[in-house]
Amino acid sequence: MGKLKGKYAIITGGGRGIGESIVHRFLDDGIAGIAVLEYDQNLTEEMVSRLGERGSKVVSIQCDVSNDKDVENAVAHAMEQFGTVDILVNNAGITRDSMFHKMTDDAWDAVINVNLKGAYYLCKHVVPIMRKNESGKIVNISSISAFGNVGQANYAASKAGLIGFSKTLAKEGGPKNINVNCVAPGYIETDMYRAVPEHIIEEHIKGTPLRRLGKPHEIASVVSFLSSDDASFLSGQCISVSGAATT
Numbered sequence: 001m002g003k004l005k006g007k008y009a010i011i012t013g014g015g016r017g018i019g020e021s022i023v024h025r026f027l028d029d030g031i032a033g034i035a036v037l038e039y040d041q042n043l044t045e046e047m048v049s050r051l052g053e054r055g056s057k058v059v060s061i062q063c064d065v066s067n068d069k070d071v072e073n074a075v076a077h078a079m080e081q082f083g084t085v086d087i088l089v090n091n092a093g094i095t096r097d098s099m100f101h102k103m104t105d106d107a108w109d110a111v112i113n114v115n116l117k118g119a120y121y122l123c124k125h126v127v128p129i130m131r132k133n134e135s136g137k138i139v140n141i142s143s144i145s146a147f148g149n150v151g152q153a154n155y156a157a158s159k160a161g162l163i164g165f166s167k168t169l170a171k172e173g174g175p176k177n178i179n180v181n182c183v184a185p186g187y188i189e190t191d192m193y194r195a196v197p198e199h200i201i202e203e204h205i206k207g208t209p210l211r212r213l214g215k216p217h218e219i220a221s222v223v224s225f226l227s228s229d230d231a232s233f234l235s236g237q238c239i240s241v242s243g244a245a246t247t
């Protein structure tokens with residue numbers, strides 16, 4: 001298809017789950033290069049070189065997105081490798097679920113720092129590059145939990161924060177030809193979701209009109225669309241990809 005031909009991307013949390021699927025989808029779509037930012041570096045050198053055999057340059061960079069210095073270094077590394085950043089996908093995310101009355105300060109801070117502040121740090125270092133280029137696509141991975149979900153006050157706040165953040169960056173970046181959107185996945189089969197107890201999974205499936213969980217590639221295809229020129233007039237939106245589920 002080649003709809004991302006000639007483009008260079010940064011994807012956070014790209015070593016597993018939804019992020020890994022986005023990496024594969026971007027490669028399928030002919031991207032020129034991807035910097036995969038990972039906390040635990042799940043991608044071995046061998047895996048990275050195998051990905052690179054598909055005709056694109058792939059680099060794996062260790063980075064804690066909640067650490068500004070790490071992010072600054074990672075973006076500088078991507079710039080050294082590619083000379084530019086055309087696409088940024090803020091996908092890294094964590095949960096520390098509990099009822100709000102039992103939630104610790106640490107659980108609140110950890111989730112806000114990775115999910116929301118991490119996206120802020122990435123944008124802080126990438127938006128100036130895109131403004132200079134007068135071109136760019138940013139996709140932030142939110143969640144249907146942004147609209148409220150029991151046991152996830154910290155996570156919902158972080159994911160709702162991402163929506164307001166994205167809509168604002170879309171307004172500010174529009175005159176510089178920068179599109180900013182959110183994708184809000186529903187219940188998707190990844191490591192993050194595997195922590196959910198069986199009886200809750202059944203409830204989620206019942207509450208999903210398409211009557212199943214989503215697959216990571218079903219999020220990746222939408223992220224790829226939003227990162228491409230097929231979505232050139234689409235900005236400031238949050239697209240739920242949830243089989244019609246709401247929380």
Ligand code: NDP
Pocket residue numbers: 012013014015016017018019037038039040041042063064065066090091092093094114141142143144184185186187188189190191192193
């Ligand atoms: P996983 O738990 O499978 O993967 C999470 C990813 O985030 C990993 O690659 C992990 O990196 C990375 N990450 C976590 N903390 C950091 C950090 N401090 N710095 C850098 N990277 C970090 O989750 P999913 O793939 O399911 O989730 C991807 C995104 O989708 C998240 O933002 C999540 O909130 C969102 N989402 C997921 C849903 C689901 O049902 N699965 C539903 C709605 C939204 P590493 O492996 O190196 O630790």
